[in-house]
Amino acid sequence: MENNEDKTLATYKIWIPLLISLACLIGLFAGYRMAGKDVVGSLIVKTDSDAGFNSGRVEELVRFIESRYVDDLNSEELIEDAFKNVLDHLDPHSIYLRPEEMKQLNDQMGGSFEGIGIESIFLNDTLYVNHIIENGPAFMAGLQRGDQILSVNDTLIAGRSLSYDQIRNTLKGDKDLKLNLQVRDFETKDVRNLDLNIGNVDVKSVQGFIYENDYAVVRIDRFSSDSYKEFMDCLNRLNEQGGFKHLVLDLRGNPGGFLPEATKMLNQIFKEKGRLMVYTQGRNERVSEYKSTGKNFYDIDKVAILVDEGSASGSEIIAGAIQDWDRGLIVGRRTFGKGLVQEQYNLNNGGAIRLTVAEYFTPSGRLIQKSFEDRKTYRDDIASRIQSGELTGSTDVPIMDTTVFVTKVEKRPVYAAGGITPDIYIPIDSLELSSELAKAVMEVEAFIFKKFLKKELEVPENADEFVGQWSASTELLNEFRATLEVSGNQYDWIDQYLEVILKEEVAKLYFDKNTALRVRFEDDVFLTQSVLALSKKNIFAELK
Numbered sequence: 001m002e003n004n005e006d007k008t009l010a011t012y013k014i015w016i017p018l019l020i021s022l023a024c025l026i027g028l029f030a031g032y033r034m035a036g037k038d039v040v041g042s043l044i045v046k047t048d049s050d051a052g053f054n055s056g057r058v059e060e061l062v063r064f065i066e067s068r069y070v071d072d073l074n075s076e077e078l079i080e081d082a083f084k085n086v087l088d089h090l091d092p093h094s095i096y097l098r099p100e101e102m103k104q105l106n107d108q109m110g111g112s113f114e115g116i117g118i119e120s121i122f123l124n125d126t127l128y129v130n131h132i133i134e135n136g137p138a139f140m141a142g143l144q145r146g147d148q149i150l151s152v153n154d155t156l157i158a159g160r161s162l163s164y165d166q167i168r169n170t171l172k173g174d175k176d177l178k179l180n181l182q183v184r185d186f187e188t189k190d191v192r193n194l195d196l197n198i199g200n201v202d203v204k205s206v207q208g209f210i211y212e213n214d215y216a217v218v219r220i221d222r223f224s225s226d227s228y229k230e231f232m233d234c235l236n237r238l239n240e241q242g243g244f245k246h247l248v249l250d251l252r253g254n255p256g257g258f259l260p261e262a263t264k265m266l267n268q269i270f271k272e273k274g275r276l277m278v279y280t281q282g283r284n285e286r287v288s289e290y291k292s293t294g295k296n297f298y299d300i301d302k303v304a305i306l307v308d309e310g311s312a313s314g315s316e317i318i319a320g321a322i323q324d325w326d327r328g329l330i331v332g333r334r335t336f337g338k339g340l341v342q343e344q345y346n347l348n349n350g351g352a353i354r355l356t357v358a359e360y361f362t363p364s365g366r367l368i369q370k371s372f373e374d375r376k377t378y379r380d381d382i383a384s385r386i387q388s389g390e391l392t393g394s395t396d397v398p399i400m401d402t403t404v405f406v407t408k409v410e411k412r413p414v415y416a417a418g419g420i421t422p423d424i425y426i427p428i429d430s431l432e433l434s435s436e437l438a439k440a441v442m443e444v445e446a447f448i449f450k451k452f453l454k455k456e457l458e459v460p461e462n463a464d465e466f467v468g469q470w471s472a473s474t475e476l477l478n479e480f481r482a483t484l485e486v487s488g489n490q491y492d493w494i495d496q497y498l499e500v501i502l503k504e505e506v507a508k509l510y511f512d513k514n515t516a517l518r519v520r521f522e523d524d525v526f527l528t529q530s531v532l533a534l535s536k537k538n539i540f541a542e543l544k
Helices: 004-021 057-068 076-086 099-109 136-141 162-168 226-239 259-269 314-324 374-381 381-388 435-453 462-470 472-482 492-509 514-521 525-534
Strands: 043-050 095-097 113-115 118-123 126-132 148-152 178-184 191-199 200-201 206-211 215-220 244-252 273-282 285-293 305-309 329-332 340-345 352-361
Touching: 043 259, 043 352, 057 076, 076 095, 095 099, 099 113, 118 162, 118 435, 126 136, 126 435, 126 492, 136 191, 206 226, 206 514, 215 226, 215 525, 226 259, 244 525, 259 273, 259 285, 259 314, 273 314, 285 352, 305 314, 305 525, 314 329, 329 525, 374 381, 435 472, 435 492, 462 492, 462 514, 472 492, 492 514
Parallel strands: 043 340, 215 244, 244 305, 305 329
Antiparallel strands: 095 352, 113 200, 118 126, 126 148, 148 178, 178 191, 206 215, 273 285, 273 352, 340 352
8 A cells, every 4th residue: 555655745746847847948858857958957157059979970870871771770879879879978957959959948048939929728629819829920910818729821720729839839830921810809809810020038037026015026937047137127117116126036947048147146145356156077078167257236234045945057056156155045955956067069960968067066165966877867866856755854854965055145055965954944834735636736727717708807097906815715715715616615725726726816817927927925834934034134043
C-alpha cells in the first residue's frame, strides 16, 4: 500500500511543471521543469557567438555514412545525436538547442516575439480571444476580448478539433507576413474581416505594485534582455503613483537568464560604488568581477528578496549579493543551487550549443552549485526535498558543505553548495501540493471565461475597487466545485485557495496582470513575513 510520503512525492512531481508554468506566459513554456531541458534555466554571459560546428570530423563522418550506408538516413538527426551524446558527458546545463528550440528561446529571452499578440482559449470547437497584448498587431487592429476567430487566411478554425500547436501555427510566421482574420464580434455577433501583419509583440517579465504605501513589490519572472529596462520602468511608474521607501523583490520560480540584467538591477539596490556583486571564473576564463556603480535612481531603504526551490541562476546571484552584504533579508526556501555560467554558440543549422565556461561566486566566495555527479539525483532534487520534509518544514534545511563563510557587514555565518539558504524560512503549505488544487488551477481559466461569455459576472470597473471589495461568492465557488466533478465537503479544505485562484483569474481577464499580481499577494505569507521583518529597527537582530 502506498504510504503518505510516496503520495506526497508523486503529487509534487505533478506540481513541478504546473507551478513554474504559471510564472511564464501562456503557451510559451507549459510543462517546463527546472531540472529537465535547460532552455531558460541558464546563466548566460555571452550570446550569438558563431561556432561553425557543422564542419570537421563529425560532418566528415556523417558524409561518409551518407555515401556508403545501406539505408537512407537523416544526416541532420545524426549530427544532432552526436552533439547530444558529447554534451551528455559534461554538466547538466551544457546542452544542444535545436533550431525550433532556439526560436522559442529567442522569443522568450529577447523580450518580444513575432506574432499578432493574443492569448486564446479553445472552447467547444471555437477559438476565443481572452487576452490581447497592448500595442501588438491584434490590439492595433481592434481585436477585442471575447471575439471568436473563425478563420485565418484560407484555414478554417471554427468547428474543428484542433490542437494548440495547429492553432498557433496558423497565427505565426515571419515579421510583416499579412494575415486575414474572419472574426465574430463578441458584443454585436457580427462577422468582420481584419487584415493585420505579424509584428513584434512585447513579452513582459516584470510587474509590480505599491503595498501599504511604503513597499514596492516587484515580481520578475525571468531575466530577459529587456528585464532591467522593465524593472526601471516599473519603479518609475510606482514612484509616480506616490513613491515607496522599501523594496520587496519576488524571484520565486525565476529560473535565470542573462547575467548583466541581474547585475544591473543590483546596481539600483546598492548605494555604494565598487562593491563586488558576483565574480565568475573558469578553466580558460580569467576572473570577471561585477561591481556596483553607485549610480542609483531611487533611494531604496530596506530590501527583502523572495525565493523558493525554483529560483535559480540570476535569482541566486541577486539573493547571494543581498545576503552576503547584509543589504536585506532573503525570505522563503532554499534556492535551486545553480552556480554555472554558459556561453551560447550559434550553429549553421539555426540551432546552438550552450556550453558551461565558468562558475560564479557570491561576494563572500561561495559557490552554490549543487553536485551533479548523479544525474538522476540532480534531476529529482526538488521532489526529494519534499520527500525529505525540507520544503514542508518537518526537517531542517541540510548543509551540503560545512565550509563556513561570513557575511560582509554583520559577520553572520552562511554556507556554500546547494543553493542560497534564506534568512527567514517559509515552509510550503501541504495543501498547495494536493492533486485537487492542481486540477482546480488547470480548470479555472475555462470556467471564468465561460462566465464572462455569458455575462454572469458582476465586476467593478475600477481595479482598486475590485481588489479591495470583490470576492468570489458562495454560489460561484459552489459552481466551480461542480465543474470539478466533486460533491459534498471534499473541497472544503482548499476553499481558501479556490477563492484566490478564482479572483486572480477574474483580475487577469477583466483588468491586467498587475491587478492579478495584487490579488495573488493579498494573503501571501512571504510578503506579510517580509513586511513584519523589515518593520523592525534592526532587521538582523533576531538572525544572529
